[in-house]
Amino acid sequence: MRRLIVRRLLQTVPMLFFVSLVCFALVKAAPGDPVLSFVTPNMHADDIERVRHNLGLDQPAYVQYVKWLKEGLSGNFGYSLVNHQPVLGQIVDRLPATAGLVGAAIALAVLLAIPLGLLAGANRNKWVDKLVNLLAYIGISVPLFWLAILFVYLFAIRLHWLPSLGMHTIGKNGALDVIKHGILPCAVLAIGFLSVYVRYIRSSTISQLKEDYVQIQYAFGSAKRTVLFRHVLKHVLLPVITLLGMSLGDLVTGAIVTETVFSWPGIGSLGMTAVRGFDYPVILGITLLSSVMLIVGNLLADMLYGFADPRIKLTR
Structure with missing residues (x-):
């Protein structure tokens, strides 16, 4: 298992390099110019070029990439072109809101999907x-x-049961108020995860019920409920582990649209603001972080396989 972990960690280096290269190329190929956000109607052309030079956007693309990659390896992802705040600091500040929302949605989806x-x-x-x-x-x-729009109209506007926007009510900072604001976005995300998880678990259950050990348990007089939850469930958990590993990247960017609709102050809304403002450093930072989380999730899934099924550990 230790050798597997070391090998997978070494494989992440070229993978992350390729991801960063593709992300940087796509951002540069996207339409729009971030310098335009600094331009005023009476600004002279020389002043515009001076702004471009100060931002480092007048250099060739490969020079910008090497410079950004070098700074990123040291933990410095640059500064936002919109609010001039450190990119990493903004992501860290918003990460708990997104992780809590998506984590609760994934946990609820798994509990219902099984x-x-x-x-x-x-x-x-x-x-x-x-x-x-x-x-x-x-x-x-x-x-x-x-x-999300349907839930807002039904539960917030028509029935007035739950708040529709934000994470806090003005003047309230309690945990109960946060939970009340998070019910609708959490429910929307949970439905999306639940629909996928149920299909995988159903398919795995059907295949496991055809195995010989199930027929042997029935021959011994075991009840159907006992066979399902004591024997079949152990094997059904393997695809669930895979799904959870792949969902780890969603803790960063899995709620972009949902957070935007509900004005949830997480990384998703930060990413949408960055896209609208051509804030390239923020876009690159969020994309790279989500890629790292996805790779770490797959690594954790491989490690959990060995604990869930000893046969996999022996084979490796």
């Missing part, structure tokens, strides 16, 4: 399975931004 997926797989082609599949397909097909 029993629903097992129930659907154990009752294949019955009305329970068809109902779960229908709801899962609807959750996958419906855009999250439309679902």
Whole structure:
């Protein structure tokens, strides 16, 4: 296992380099000029070029990339072109809000997906399975931004049950107020995750029920519920571990649209502001951080495989 971890860590170096190169190239190829945010109607052309020179945007693209990469390796991702604040500081300040929101949504989705997926797989082609599949397909097909707007209209505007915007009520800073503001965005994200998780767990349950050990347990007189939750569940957790590892990157950028709709002060809304303002350093910082989290998530998933299934550890 230690050798596996070292090998995977070494593989992340060229992967991160490639990701940073592609992200930088896409940002540079995007339309728009960040210098325009500093231009006033009466500004002279020489002053505009001076601003461009001060920002380092008059240098060739490869020089800008090497300079940005060198600073990034030392933990300095530059300063925002909009508010002139350190990029890393802004991301760290907003990370708890996004991590708490997306983490709660993932946890809620997993807790609901496991029993629903097992129930659907154990009752294949019955009305329970068809109902779960229908709801899962609807959750996958419906855009999250439309679902978020629907929730705001229904629960905030029509019923007045929950607040629609922000993370705090003005003058209130309690944990209960934060939870109340986070119910709607958390529910929207949870529906998106739940729809995907249920499909994977259902498929894995169906395949596991065909294995010999299940038939042996039935031959010994074990109840269906016991077979599902004591034996099949252990093997069903393997794809769940994969999904959780892939979802770790969503802790950074998984709520961009949802945070924008609900005005949640997380990294998603920061990224949307950066895109609208052509704030290249912030865009690159968020993209690189999400890539690192995704790679770390896959590494953690490989490590958890060995604990969930000893056969994988012996094979490796």
